[in-house]
Amino acid sequence: MQSAAAERVKVQLLRRGVRHGRFVAEIAPDTDLAGSQLADHALPRWRADEPLVVRGASRAGVRRARRDIARSLALFEALRGGASFESLAARRLARAPFRPAGVTIDLGDTREIEKLFVDALSASGRAVARDLYAKLSWIAHDERDTSLRVRFSFGAEALLDWQKETRRARWSDAFARALFPECGVIDENQALLALVEQMVGRRVRLSERIIYNNAPGGGATFHHDDEPRQLGVVFTQLEGATAWFALPKRRLAEHVAAAARTAKLRQRAGTPRKALRALDETSDPLLGKLLNATPSFTRRLVEHGEFYVLRAGDSILLPSHGPDEVCWHAVFALGAQASLAHSYGVFPLRDAPLSATRARGSDRTSARSRDAR
Numbered sequence: 001m002q003s004a005a006a007e008r009v010k011v012q013l014l015r016r017g018v019r020h021g022r023f024v025a026e027i028a029p030d031t032d033l034a035g036s037q038l039a040d041h042a043l044p045r046w047r048a049d050e051p052l053v054v055r056g057a058s059r060a061g062v063r064r065a066r067r068d069i070a071r072s073l074a075l076f077e078a079l080r081g082g083a084s085f086e087s088l089a090a091r092r093l094a095r096a097p098f099r100p101a102g103v104t105i106d107l108g109d110t111r112e113i114e115k116l117f118v119d120a121l122s123a124s125g126r127a128v129a130r131d132l133y134a135k136l137s138w139i140a141h142d143e144r145d146t147s148l149r150v151r152f153s154f155g156a157e158a159l160l161d162w163q164k165e166t167r168r169a170r171w172s173d174a175f176a177r178a179l180f181p182e183c184g185v186i187d188e189n190q191a192l193l194a195l196v197e198q199m200v201g202r203r204v205r206l207s208e209r210i211i212y213n214n215a216p217g218g219g220a221t222f223h224h225d226d227e228p229r230q231l232g233v234v235f236t237q238l239e240g241a242t243a244w245f246a247l248p249k250r251r252l253a254e255h256v257a258a259a260a261r262t263a264k265l266r267q268r269a270g271t272p273r274k275a276l277r278a279l280d281e282t283s284d285p286l287l288g289k290l291l292n293a294t295p296s297f298t299r300r301l302v303e304h305g306e307f308y309v310l311r312a313g314d315s316i317l318l319p320s321h322g323p324d325e326v327c328w329h330a331v332f333a334l335g336a337q338a339s340l341a342h343s344y345g346v347f348p349l350r351d352a353p354l355s356a357t358r359a360r361g362s363d364r365t366s367a368r369s370r371d372a373r
């Protein structure tokens with residue numbers, strides 16, 4: 001599906017004060033989402049925990065939603081300048097069926113700025129889903145990174161309510177869309193949704209939504225998004241661009257083992273097996289420095305083809321099959337302005353098996369075994 005006419009773009013990677021260097025990324029032509037060959041190419045990648053970049057998946061939707069996208073960028077700019085999330089959100093929700101239900105600030109998390117709670121209302125004004133929230137946070141503890149994000153979920157975070165109960169998930173998704181109407185770009189992209197459903201072999205909902213506003217010099221350090229019942233992640237760039245390193249955890253462990261130079265790091269992560277376990281402790285400063293702040297390691301990943309650049313309208317799918325079978329990733333903001341992207345978790349839609357036609361070629365057995373975990 002990738003023709004020879006790939007475009008090459010030069011990018012400079014700088015994150016949290018560390019200059020990683022200048023690199024060239026290949027941008028393939030738009031993915032043919034209607035193409036019959038796509039699943040043949042994509043399924044083996046999904047099963048192997050490899051990232052799948054879908055070029056131009058939402059290009060038309062991004063064009064249609066340009067006013068909503070511009071308004072959301074302006075909202076983040078105002079928030080970065082210190083405006084109140086509560087009052088800006090109230091204005092955006094004026095005609096939406098959600099009633100304010102309080103604001104909290106977690107003093108134990110220096111990244112958290114404001115967490116807004118709302119209740120969803122029925123047409124008659126009755127509360128049908130309580131304690132849906134939108135949590136505004138800085139992405140990093142580092143003051144050089146002024147990236148922001150808003151995470152949508154519900155209930156008590158510490159009790160992991162979102163993992164135990166699914167009834168409120170669709171209300172939480174609707175709340176995200178009321179506050180950030182450009183959610184429609186992804187919600188209404190049937191071809192992208194069909195591709196995701198082909199990958200996991202069943203009907204899905206896109207929940208636990210996060211809206212990213214990555215600022216110059218910012219981004220996300222290496223991590224994974226393996227969570228119970230979450231089958232993967234769909235990240236869509238709506239404005240600006242981001243650079244990505246994305247690869248299966250086991251291959252990242254091989255890179256770490258090969259690049260571990262100091263005696264301490266060799267002892268901890270000097271073989272792929274040791275490195276696989278070491279990745280479970282990314283708070284380890286030595287490993288964190290290698291993964292996230294070592295330009296020669298970044299160069300190694302580029303040279304091994306683990307590097308991607310996403311532009312507006314592109315999506316990246318990140319598979320998740322378990323703690324060691326998951327696509328790890330790191331993000332760098334690109335460009336001179338803060339960008340906008342939406343990241344949604346892929347969850348099974350209960351009681352909604354994929355029809356026989358759409359499930360053709362998909363791995364139904366592994367989808368069932370994931371459910372059982």
Ligand SMILES: [Fe+2]
Nearest residue numbers: 223224225329
């Ligand atoms: Fe992630």
